[in-house]
Amino acid sequence: MTNGRKTIGAKLSGLTITIAAAMVLSACSMAPKYQQPEVFSEDAQFRYNNTNHAQIRAYDLGWQAYFTDAQLKQLIGLALENNKDLRLAALNVESVEKQFRIQNSERFPGLNVNGSKNRSRSAADLRGQNSDAISQSYSVGLGVASFELDLWGKIKSLSDSALNQYFSSREARDAAQISLVATVAKAYYAERFANEAMKVSQGVMESREKSLRLASLRYQHGVSSKIDLRQAETLVESAKADYQAQLRAREQARNALVTLVGGNYPSQLAAASNLTQQFAYDSLPASLPSEMLLYRPDIRQAEYQLKSANADIGAARAAFFPSISLTGSIGSGSTSLDGLFTGPNRTWSFMPQISWPIFNWGATKAGLDLVKVRKEISIVNYEKAVQNAFQDVSDVLAANATLKAQYASQSKSTAAEVDRNRLMQMRHDRGITDSLALLDSQRQSYAAQMNLLAVQQQWLNSHVDLYRTLGGGLKAYSDGQVPTIQNSQP
Numbered sequence: 418m419t420n421g422r423k424t425i426g427a428k429l430s431g432l433t434i435t436i437a438a439a440m441v442l443s444a445c446s447m448a449p450k451y452q453q454p455e456v457f458s459e460d461a462q463f464r465y466n467n468t469n470h471a472q473i474r475a476y477d478l479g480w481q482a483y484f485t486d487a488q489l490k491q492l493i494g495l496a497l498e499n500n501k502d503l504r505l506a507a508l509n510v511e512s513v514e515k516q517f518r519i520q521n522s523e524r525f526p527g528l529n530v531n532g533s534k535n536r537s538r539s540a541a542d543l544r545g546q547n548s549d550a551i552s553q554s555y556s557v558g559l560g561v562a563s564f565e566l567d568l569w570g571k572i573k574s575l576s577d578s579a580l581n582q583y584f585s586s587r588e589a590r591d592a593a594q595i596s597l598v599a600t601v602a603k604a605y606y607a608e609r610f611a612n613e614a615m616k617v618s619q620g621v622m623e624s625r626e627k628s629l630r631l632a633s634l635r636y637q638h639g640v641s642s643k644i645d646l647r648q649a650e651t652l653v654e655s656a657k658a659d660y661q662a663q664l665r666a667r668e669q670a671r672n673a674l675v676t677l678v679g680g681n682y683p684s685q686l687a688a689a690s691n692l693t694q695q696f697a698y699d700s701l702p703a704s705l706p707s708e709m710l711l712y713r714p715d716i717r718q719a720e721y722q723l724k725s726a727n728a729d730i731g732a733a734r735a736a737f738f739p740s741i742s743l744t745g746s747i748g749s750g751s752t753s754l755d756g757l758f759t760g761p762n763r764t765w766s767f768m769p770q771i772s773w774p775i776f777n778w779g780a781t782k783a784g785l786d787l788v789k790v791r792k793e794i795s796i797v798n799y800e801k802a803v804q805n806a807f808q809d810v811s812d813v814l815a816a817n818a819t820l821k822a823q824y825a826s827q828s829k830s831t832a833a834e835v836d837r838n839r840l841m842q843m844r845h846d847r848g849i850t851d852s853l854a855l856l857d858s859q860r861q862s863y864a865a866q867m868n869l870l871a872v873q874q875q876w877l878n879s880h881v882d883l884y885r886t887l888g889g890g891l892k893a894y895s896d897g898q899v900p901t902i903q904n905s906q907p
Contacts, residue, residue: 446570448577448731451724453710454796456803463703463814475701475887476712479894480598483884486695487687489605492678494893496601499679503597506590513579513586520579523572526564531748532557555757558748558764565742574731581725588718591891595714597677598890602881604673609692610874611667614867618663621863622656628859629653632852645852652856656863692873696880701887703814706807712888719795719802726792733785739773806886813882820876827872831865838862 475483484490497503536553567573632649635641675682710716745767751757774781841858844850884890 446573446577446731447734448570448574448728451727453720454723454799456800463706463811473698473701473895474712475884475889476891477895478698478701478884478889479892480884480890481893482895483697483889484602484695485697486605486690488689489602489695491683491687492605492674493598493601495678495681495683496597497594497893499681500597500677501679503590503593506586506593510583510586510590513583517576517579517583521576523565524567524576526561526743529560529562530558531560552752554750554752555754556748556750556764557757558746560746560748561743563742563744563770565740568741569735569738571732571735571740574728574735577728578725578732581721581728585718585721585725588714588721591714592718595885595888595890599881599885601674601677603878604670604677606692606874606877606881608667608670608674609689610870611663611670613692613870614663615660615667617863617866617870618656618660621859622653622660625649625653625656625859628852628855641852648852648856652859692877695877699880700817701883701889703810703887706810710803713806713886714888714891716799716802716806719799723792723795723799726788726795729788730785730792733781733788736774736781736784737778739771742770742772744768744770810886813879813886816875816879817883820872820879824869824872824876827865827869831869834862834865 480493481490484493533556534553535555536551538551565572629646629649629652632641632646636643636646671682710720745765747763747765749757749759749762750764751759751762756762838858838861841850841855845852845855
């Protein structure tokens with residue numbers, strides 16, 4: 418019994434050595450050396466760039482610190498927990514990770530332990546004797562089932578490709594989170610500004626209804642024509658139509674928020690901050706364009722796709738060479754349990770196999786050409802992602818720089834227009850100005866107020882886009898102290 422166990426141990430040791438040698442031989446790869454495409458020159462710069470006193474980077478600034486509105490932060494937190502698109506992106510990461518684990522497992526041999534017992538009865542006639550017989554046997558063994566030696570790096574290349582696909586899916590999930598944070602903020606501002614527009618429309622509607630009553634009295638007493646009356650009626654109905662349009666915009670923004678937070682909109686929300694106090698920083702630095710390769714998940718996603726395509730070339734090249742697989746087992750068999758591990762009852766088998774493609778060279782060559790074309794496609798997609806990101810950041814920086822001055826000018830213009838309308842109303846009440854001049858003043862005052870709200874919303878949205886395009890939104894909290902609020906927004 419002892420000698421048998423020693424012999425089996427020796428066989429196990431030999432099998433282990435064989436497996437280890439096979440894994441050492443599997444270390445090479447025929448994939449081309451990866452080189453990152455050059456898309457920026459060393460002196461590339463953004464035309465507009467922001468600076469702040471702390472030079473904090475957006476990707477280091479948590480959204481809890483960047484946004485200062487407690488109600489908005491509550492909605493962002495709910496969206497990150499319950500949003501279905503983000504959940505789908507996370508599940509896709511898990512799916513791709515499992516695919517990588519499956520592919521990577523082929524680089525290592527699978528050891529199987531098996532044991533069996535067989536008991537059978539033989540017929541007397543078949544045995545050529547006068548009586549039947551009952552026989553039984555036992556067997557136990559350890560085996561390797563068809564382990565392919567990765568001499569040319571095909572399996573390693575496929576594993577590297579799957580690994581980069583996994584990394585790419587993680588970057589896609591991060592990009593989805595950044596986009597979600599920005600989308601929630603924009604929907605929130607759309608609802609807030611729709612409410613502000615409704616207030617302006619309500620005030621204008623009440624003023625025009627007052628003017629309509631006055632125009633009706635003047636018409637009844639023959640002081641004004643029916644044209645003036647109809648014009649006043651038109652302005653009232655126009656204000657009502659604008660109010661309904663703003664109401665629709667508010668409800669649609671609320672519906673968008675409900676969807677973004679996963680369908681469970683809270684009945685109680687934190688207090689909303691003033692629209693002039695929404696961000697901790699008025700500006701965020703963009704630094705160098707080359708840094709986008711580090712903080713933009715969409716660019717990193719495209720690069721991992723390129724690395725995956727590069728690894729696929731190694732697998733396609735290895736397909737031209739023979740594949741060698743090993744199948745083997747060691748064990749013992751006996752008609753009784755007592756004799757299962759004795760020396761004479763040992764069993765083993767070893768069956769190497771080799772397969773070399775000969776008559777399918779055309780298909781193999783086409784497969785290599787295909788993965789090379791796919792790599793070129795991945796290169797173009799990477800360059801396109803970088804260029805789109807560069808334009809995205811440039812557009813946001815330009816908007817952030819010009820909207821501030823535009824809002825300042827629009828504020829002064831609106832204040833002047835509102836005061837002008839007040840003076841025109843006083844002149845009209847004293848009979849100095851006719852109704853046409855007053856109505857024209859009311860229209861211009863109303864349009865100026867609505868334009869001011871639109872510019873203010875664009876400015877706030879540009880702050881959101883700046884945070885998004887610079888990679889902000891992945892962290893909830895910054896590593897350091899939460900910054901103080903700087904009230905320099907519109």
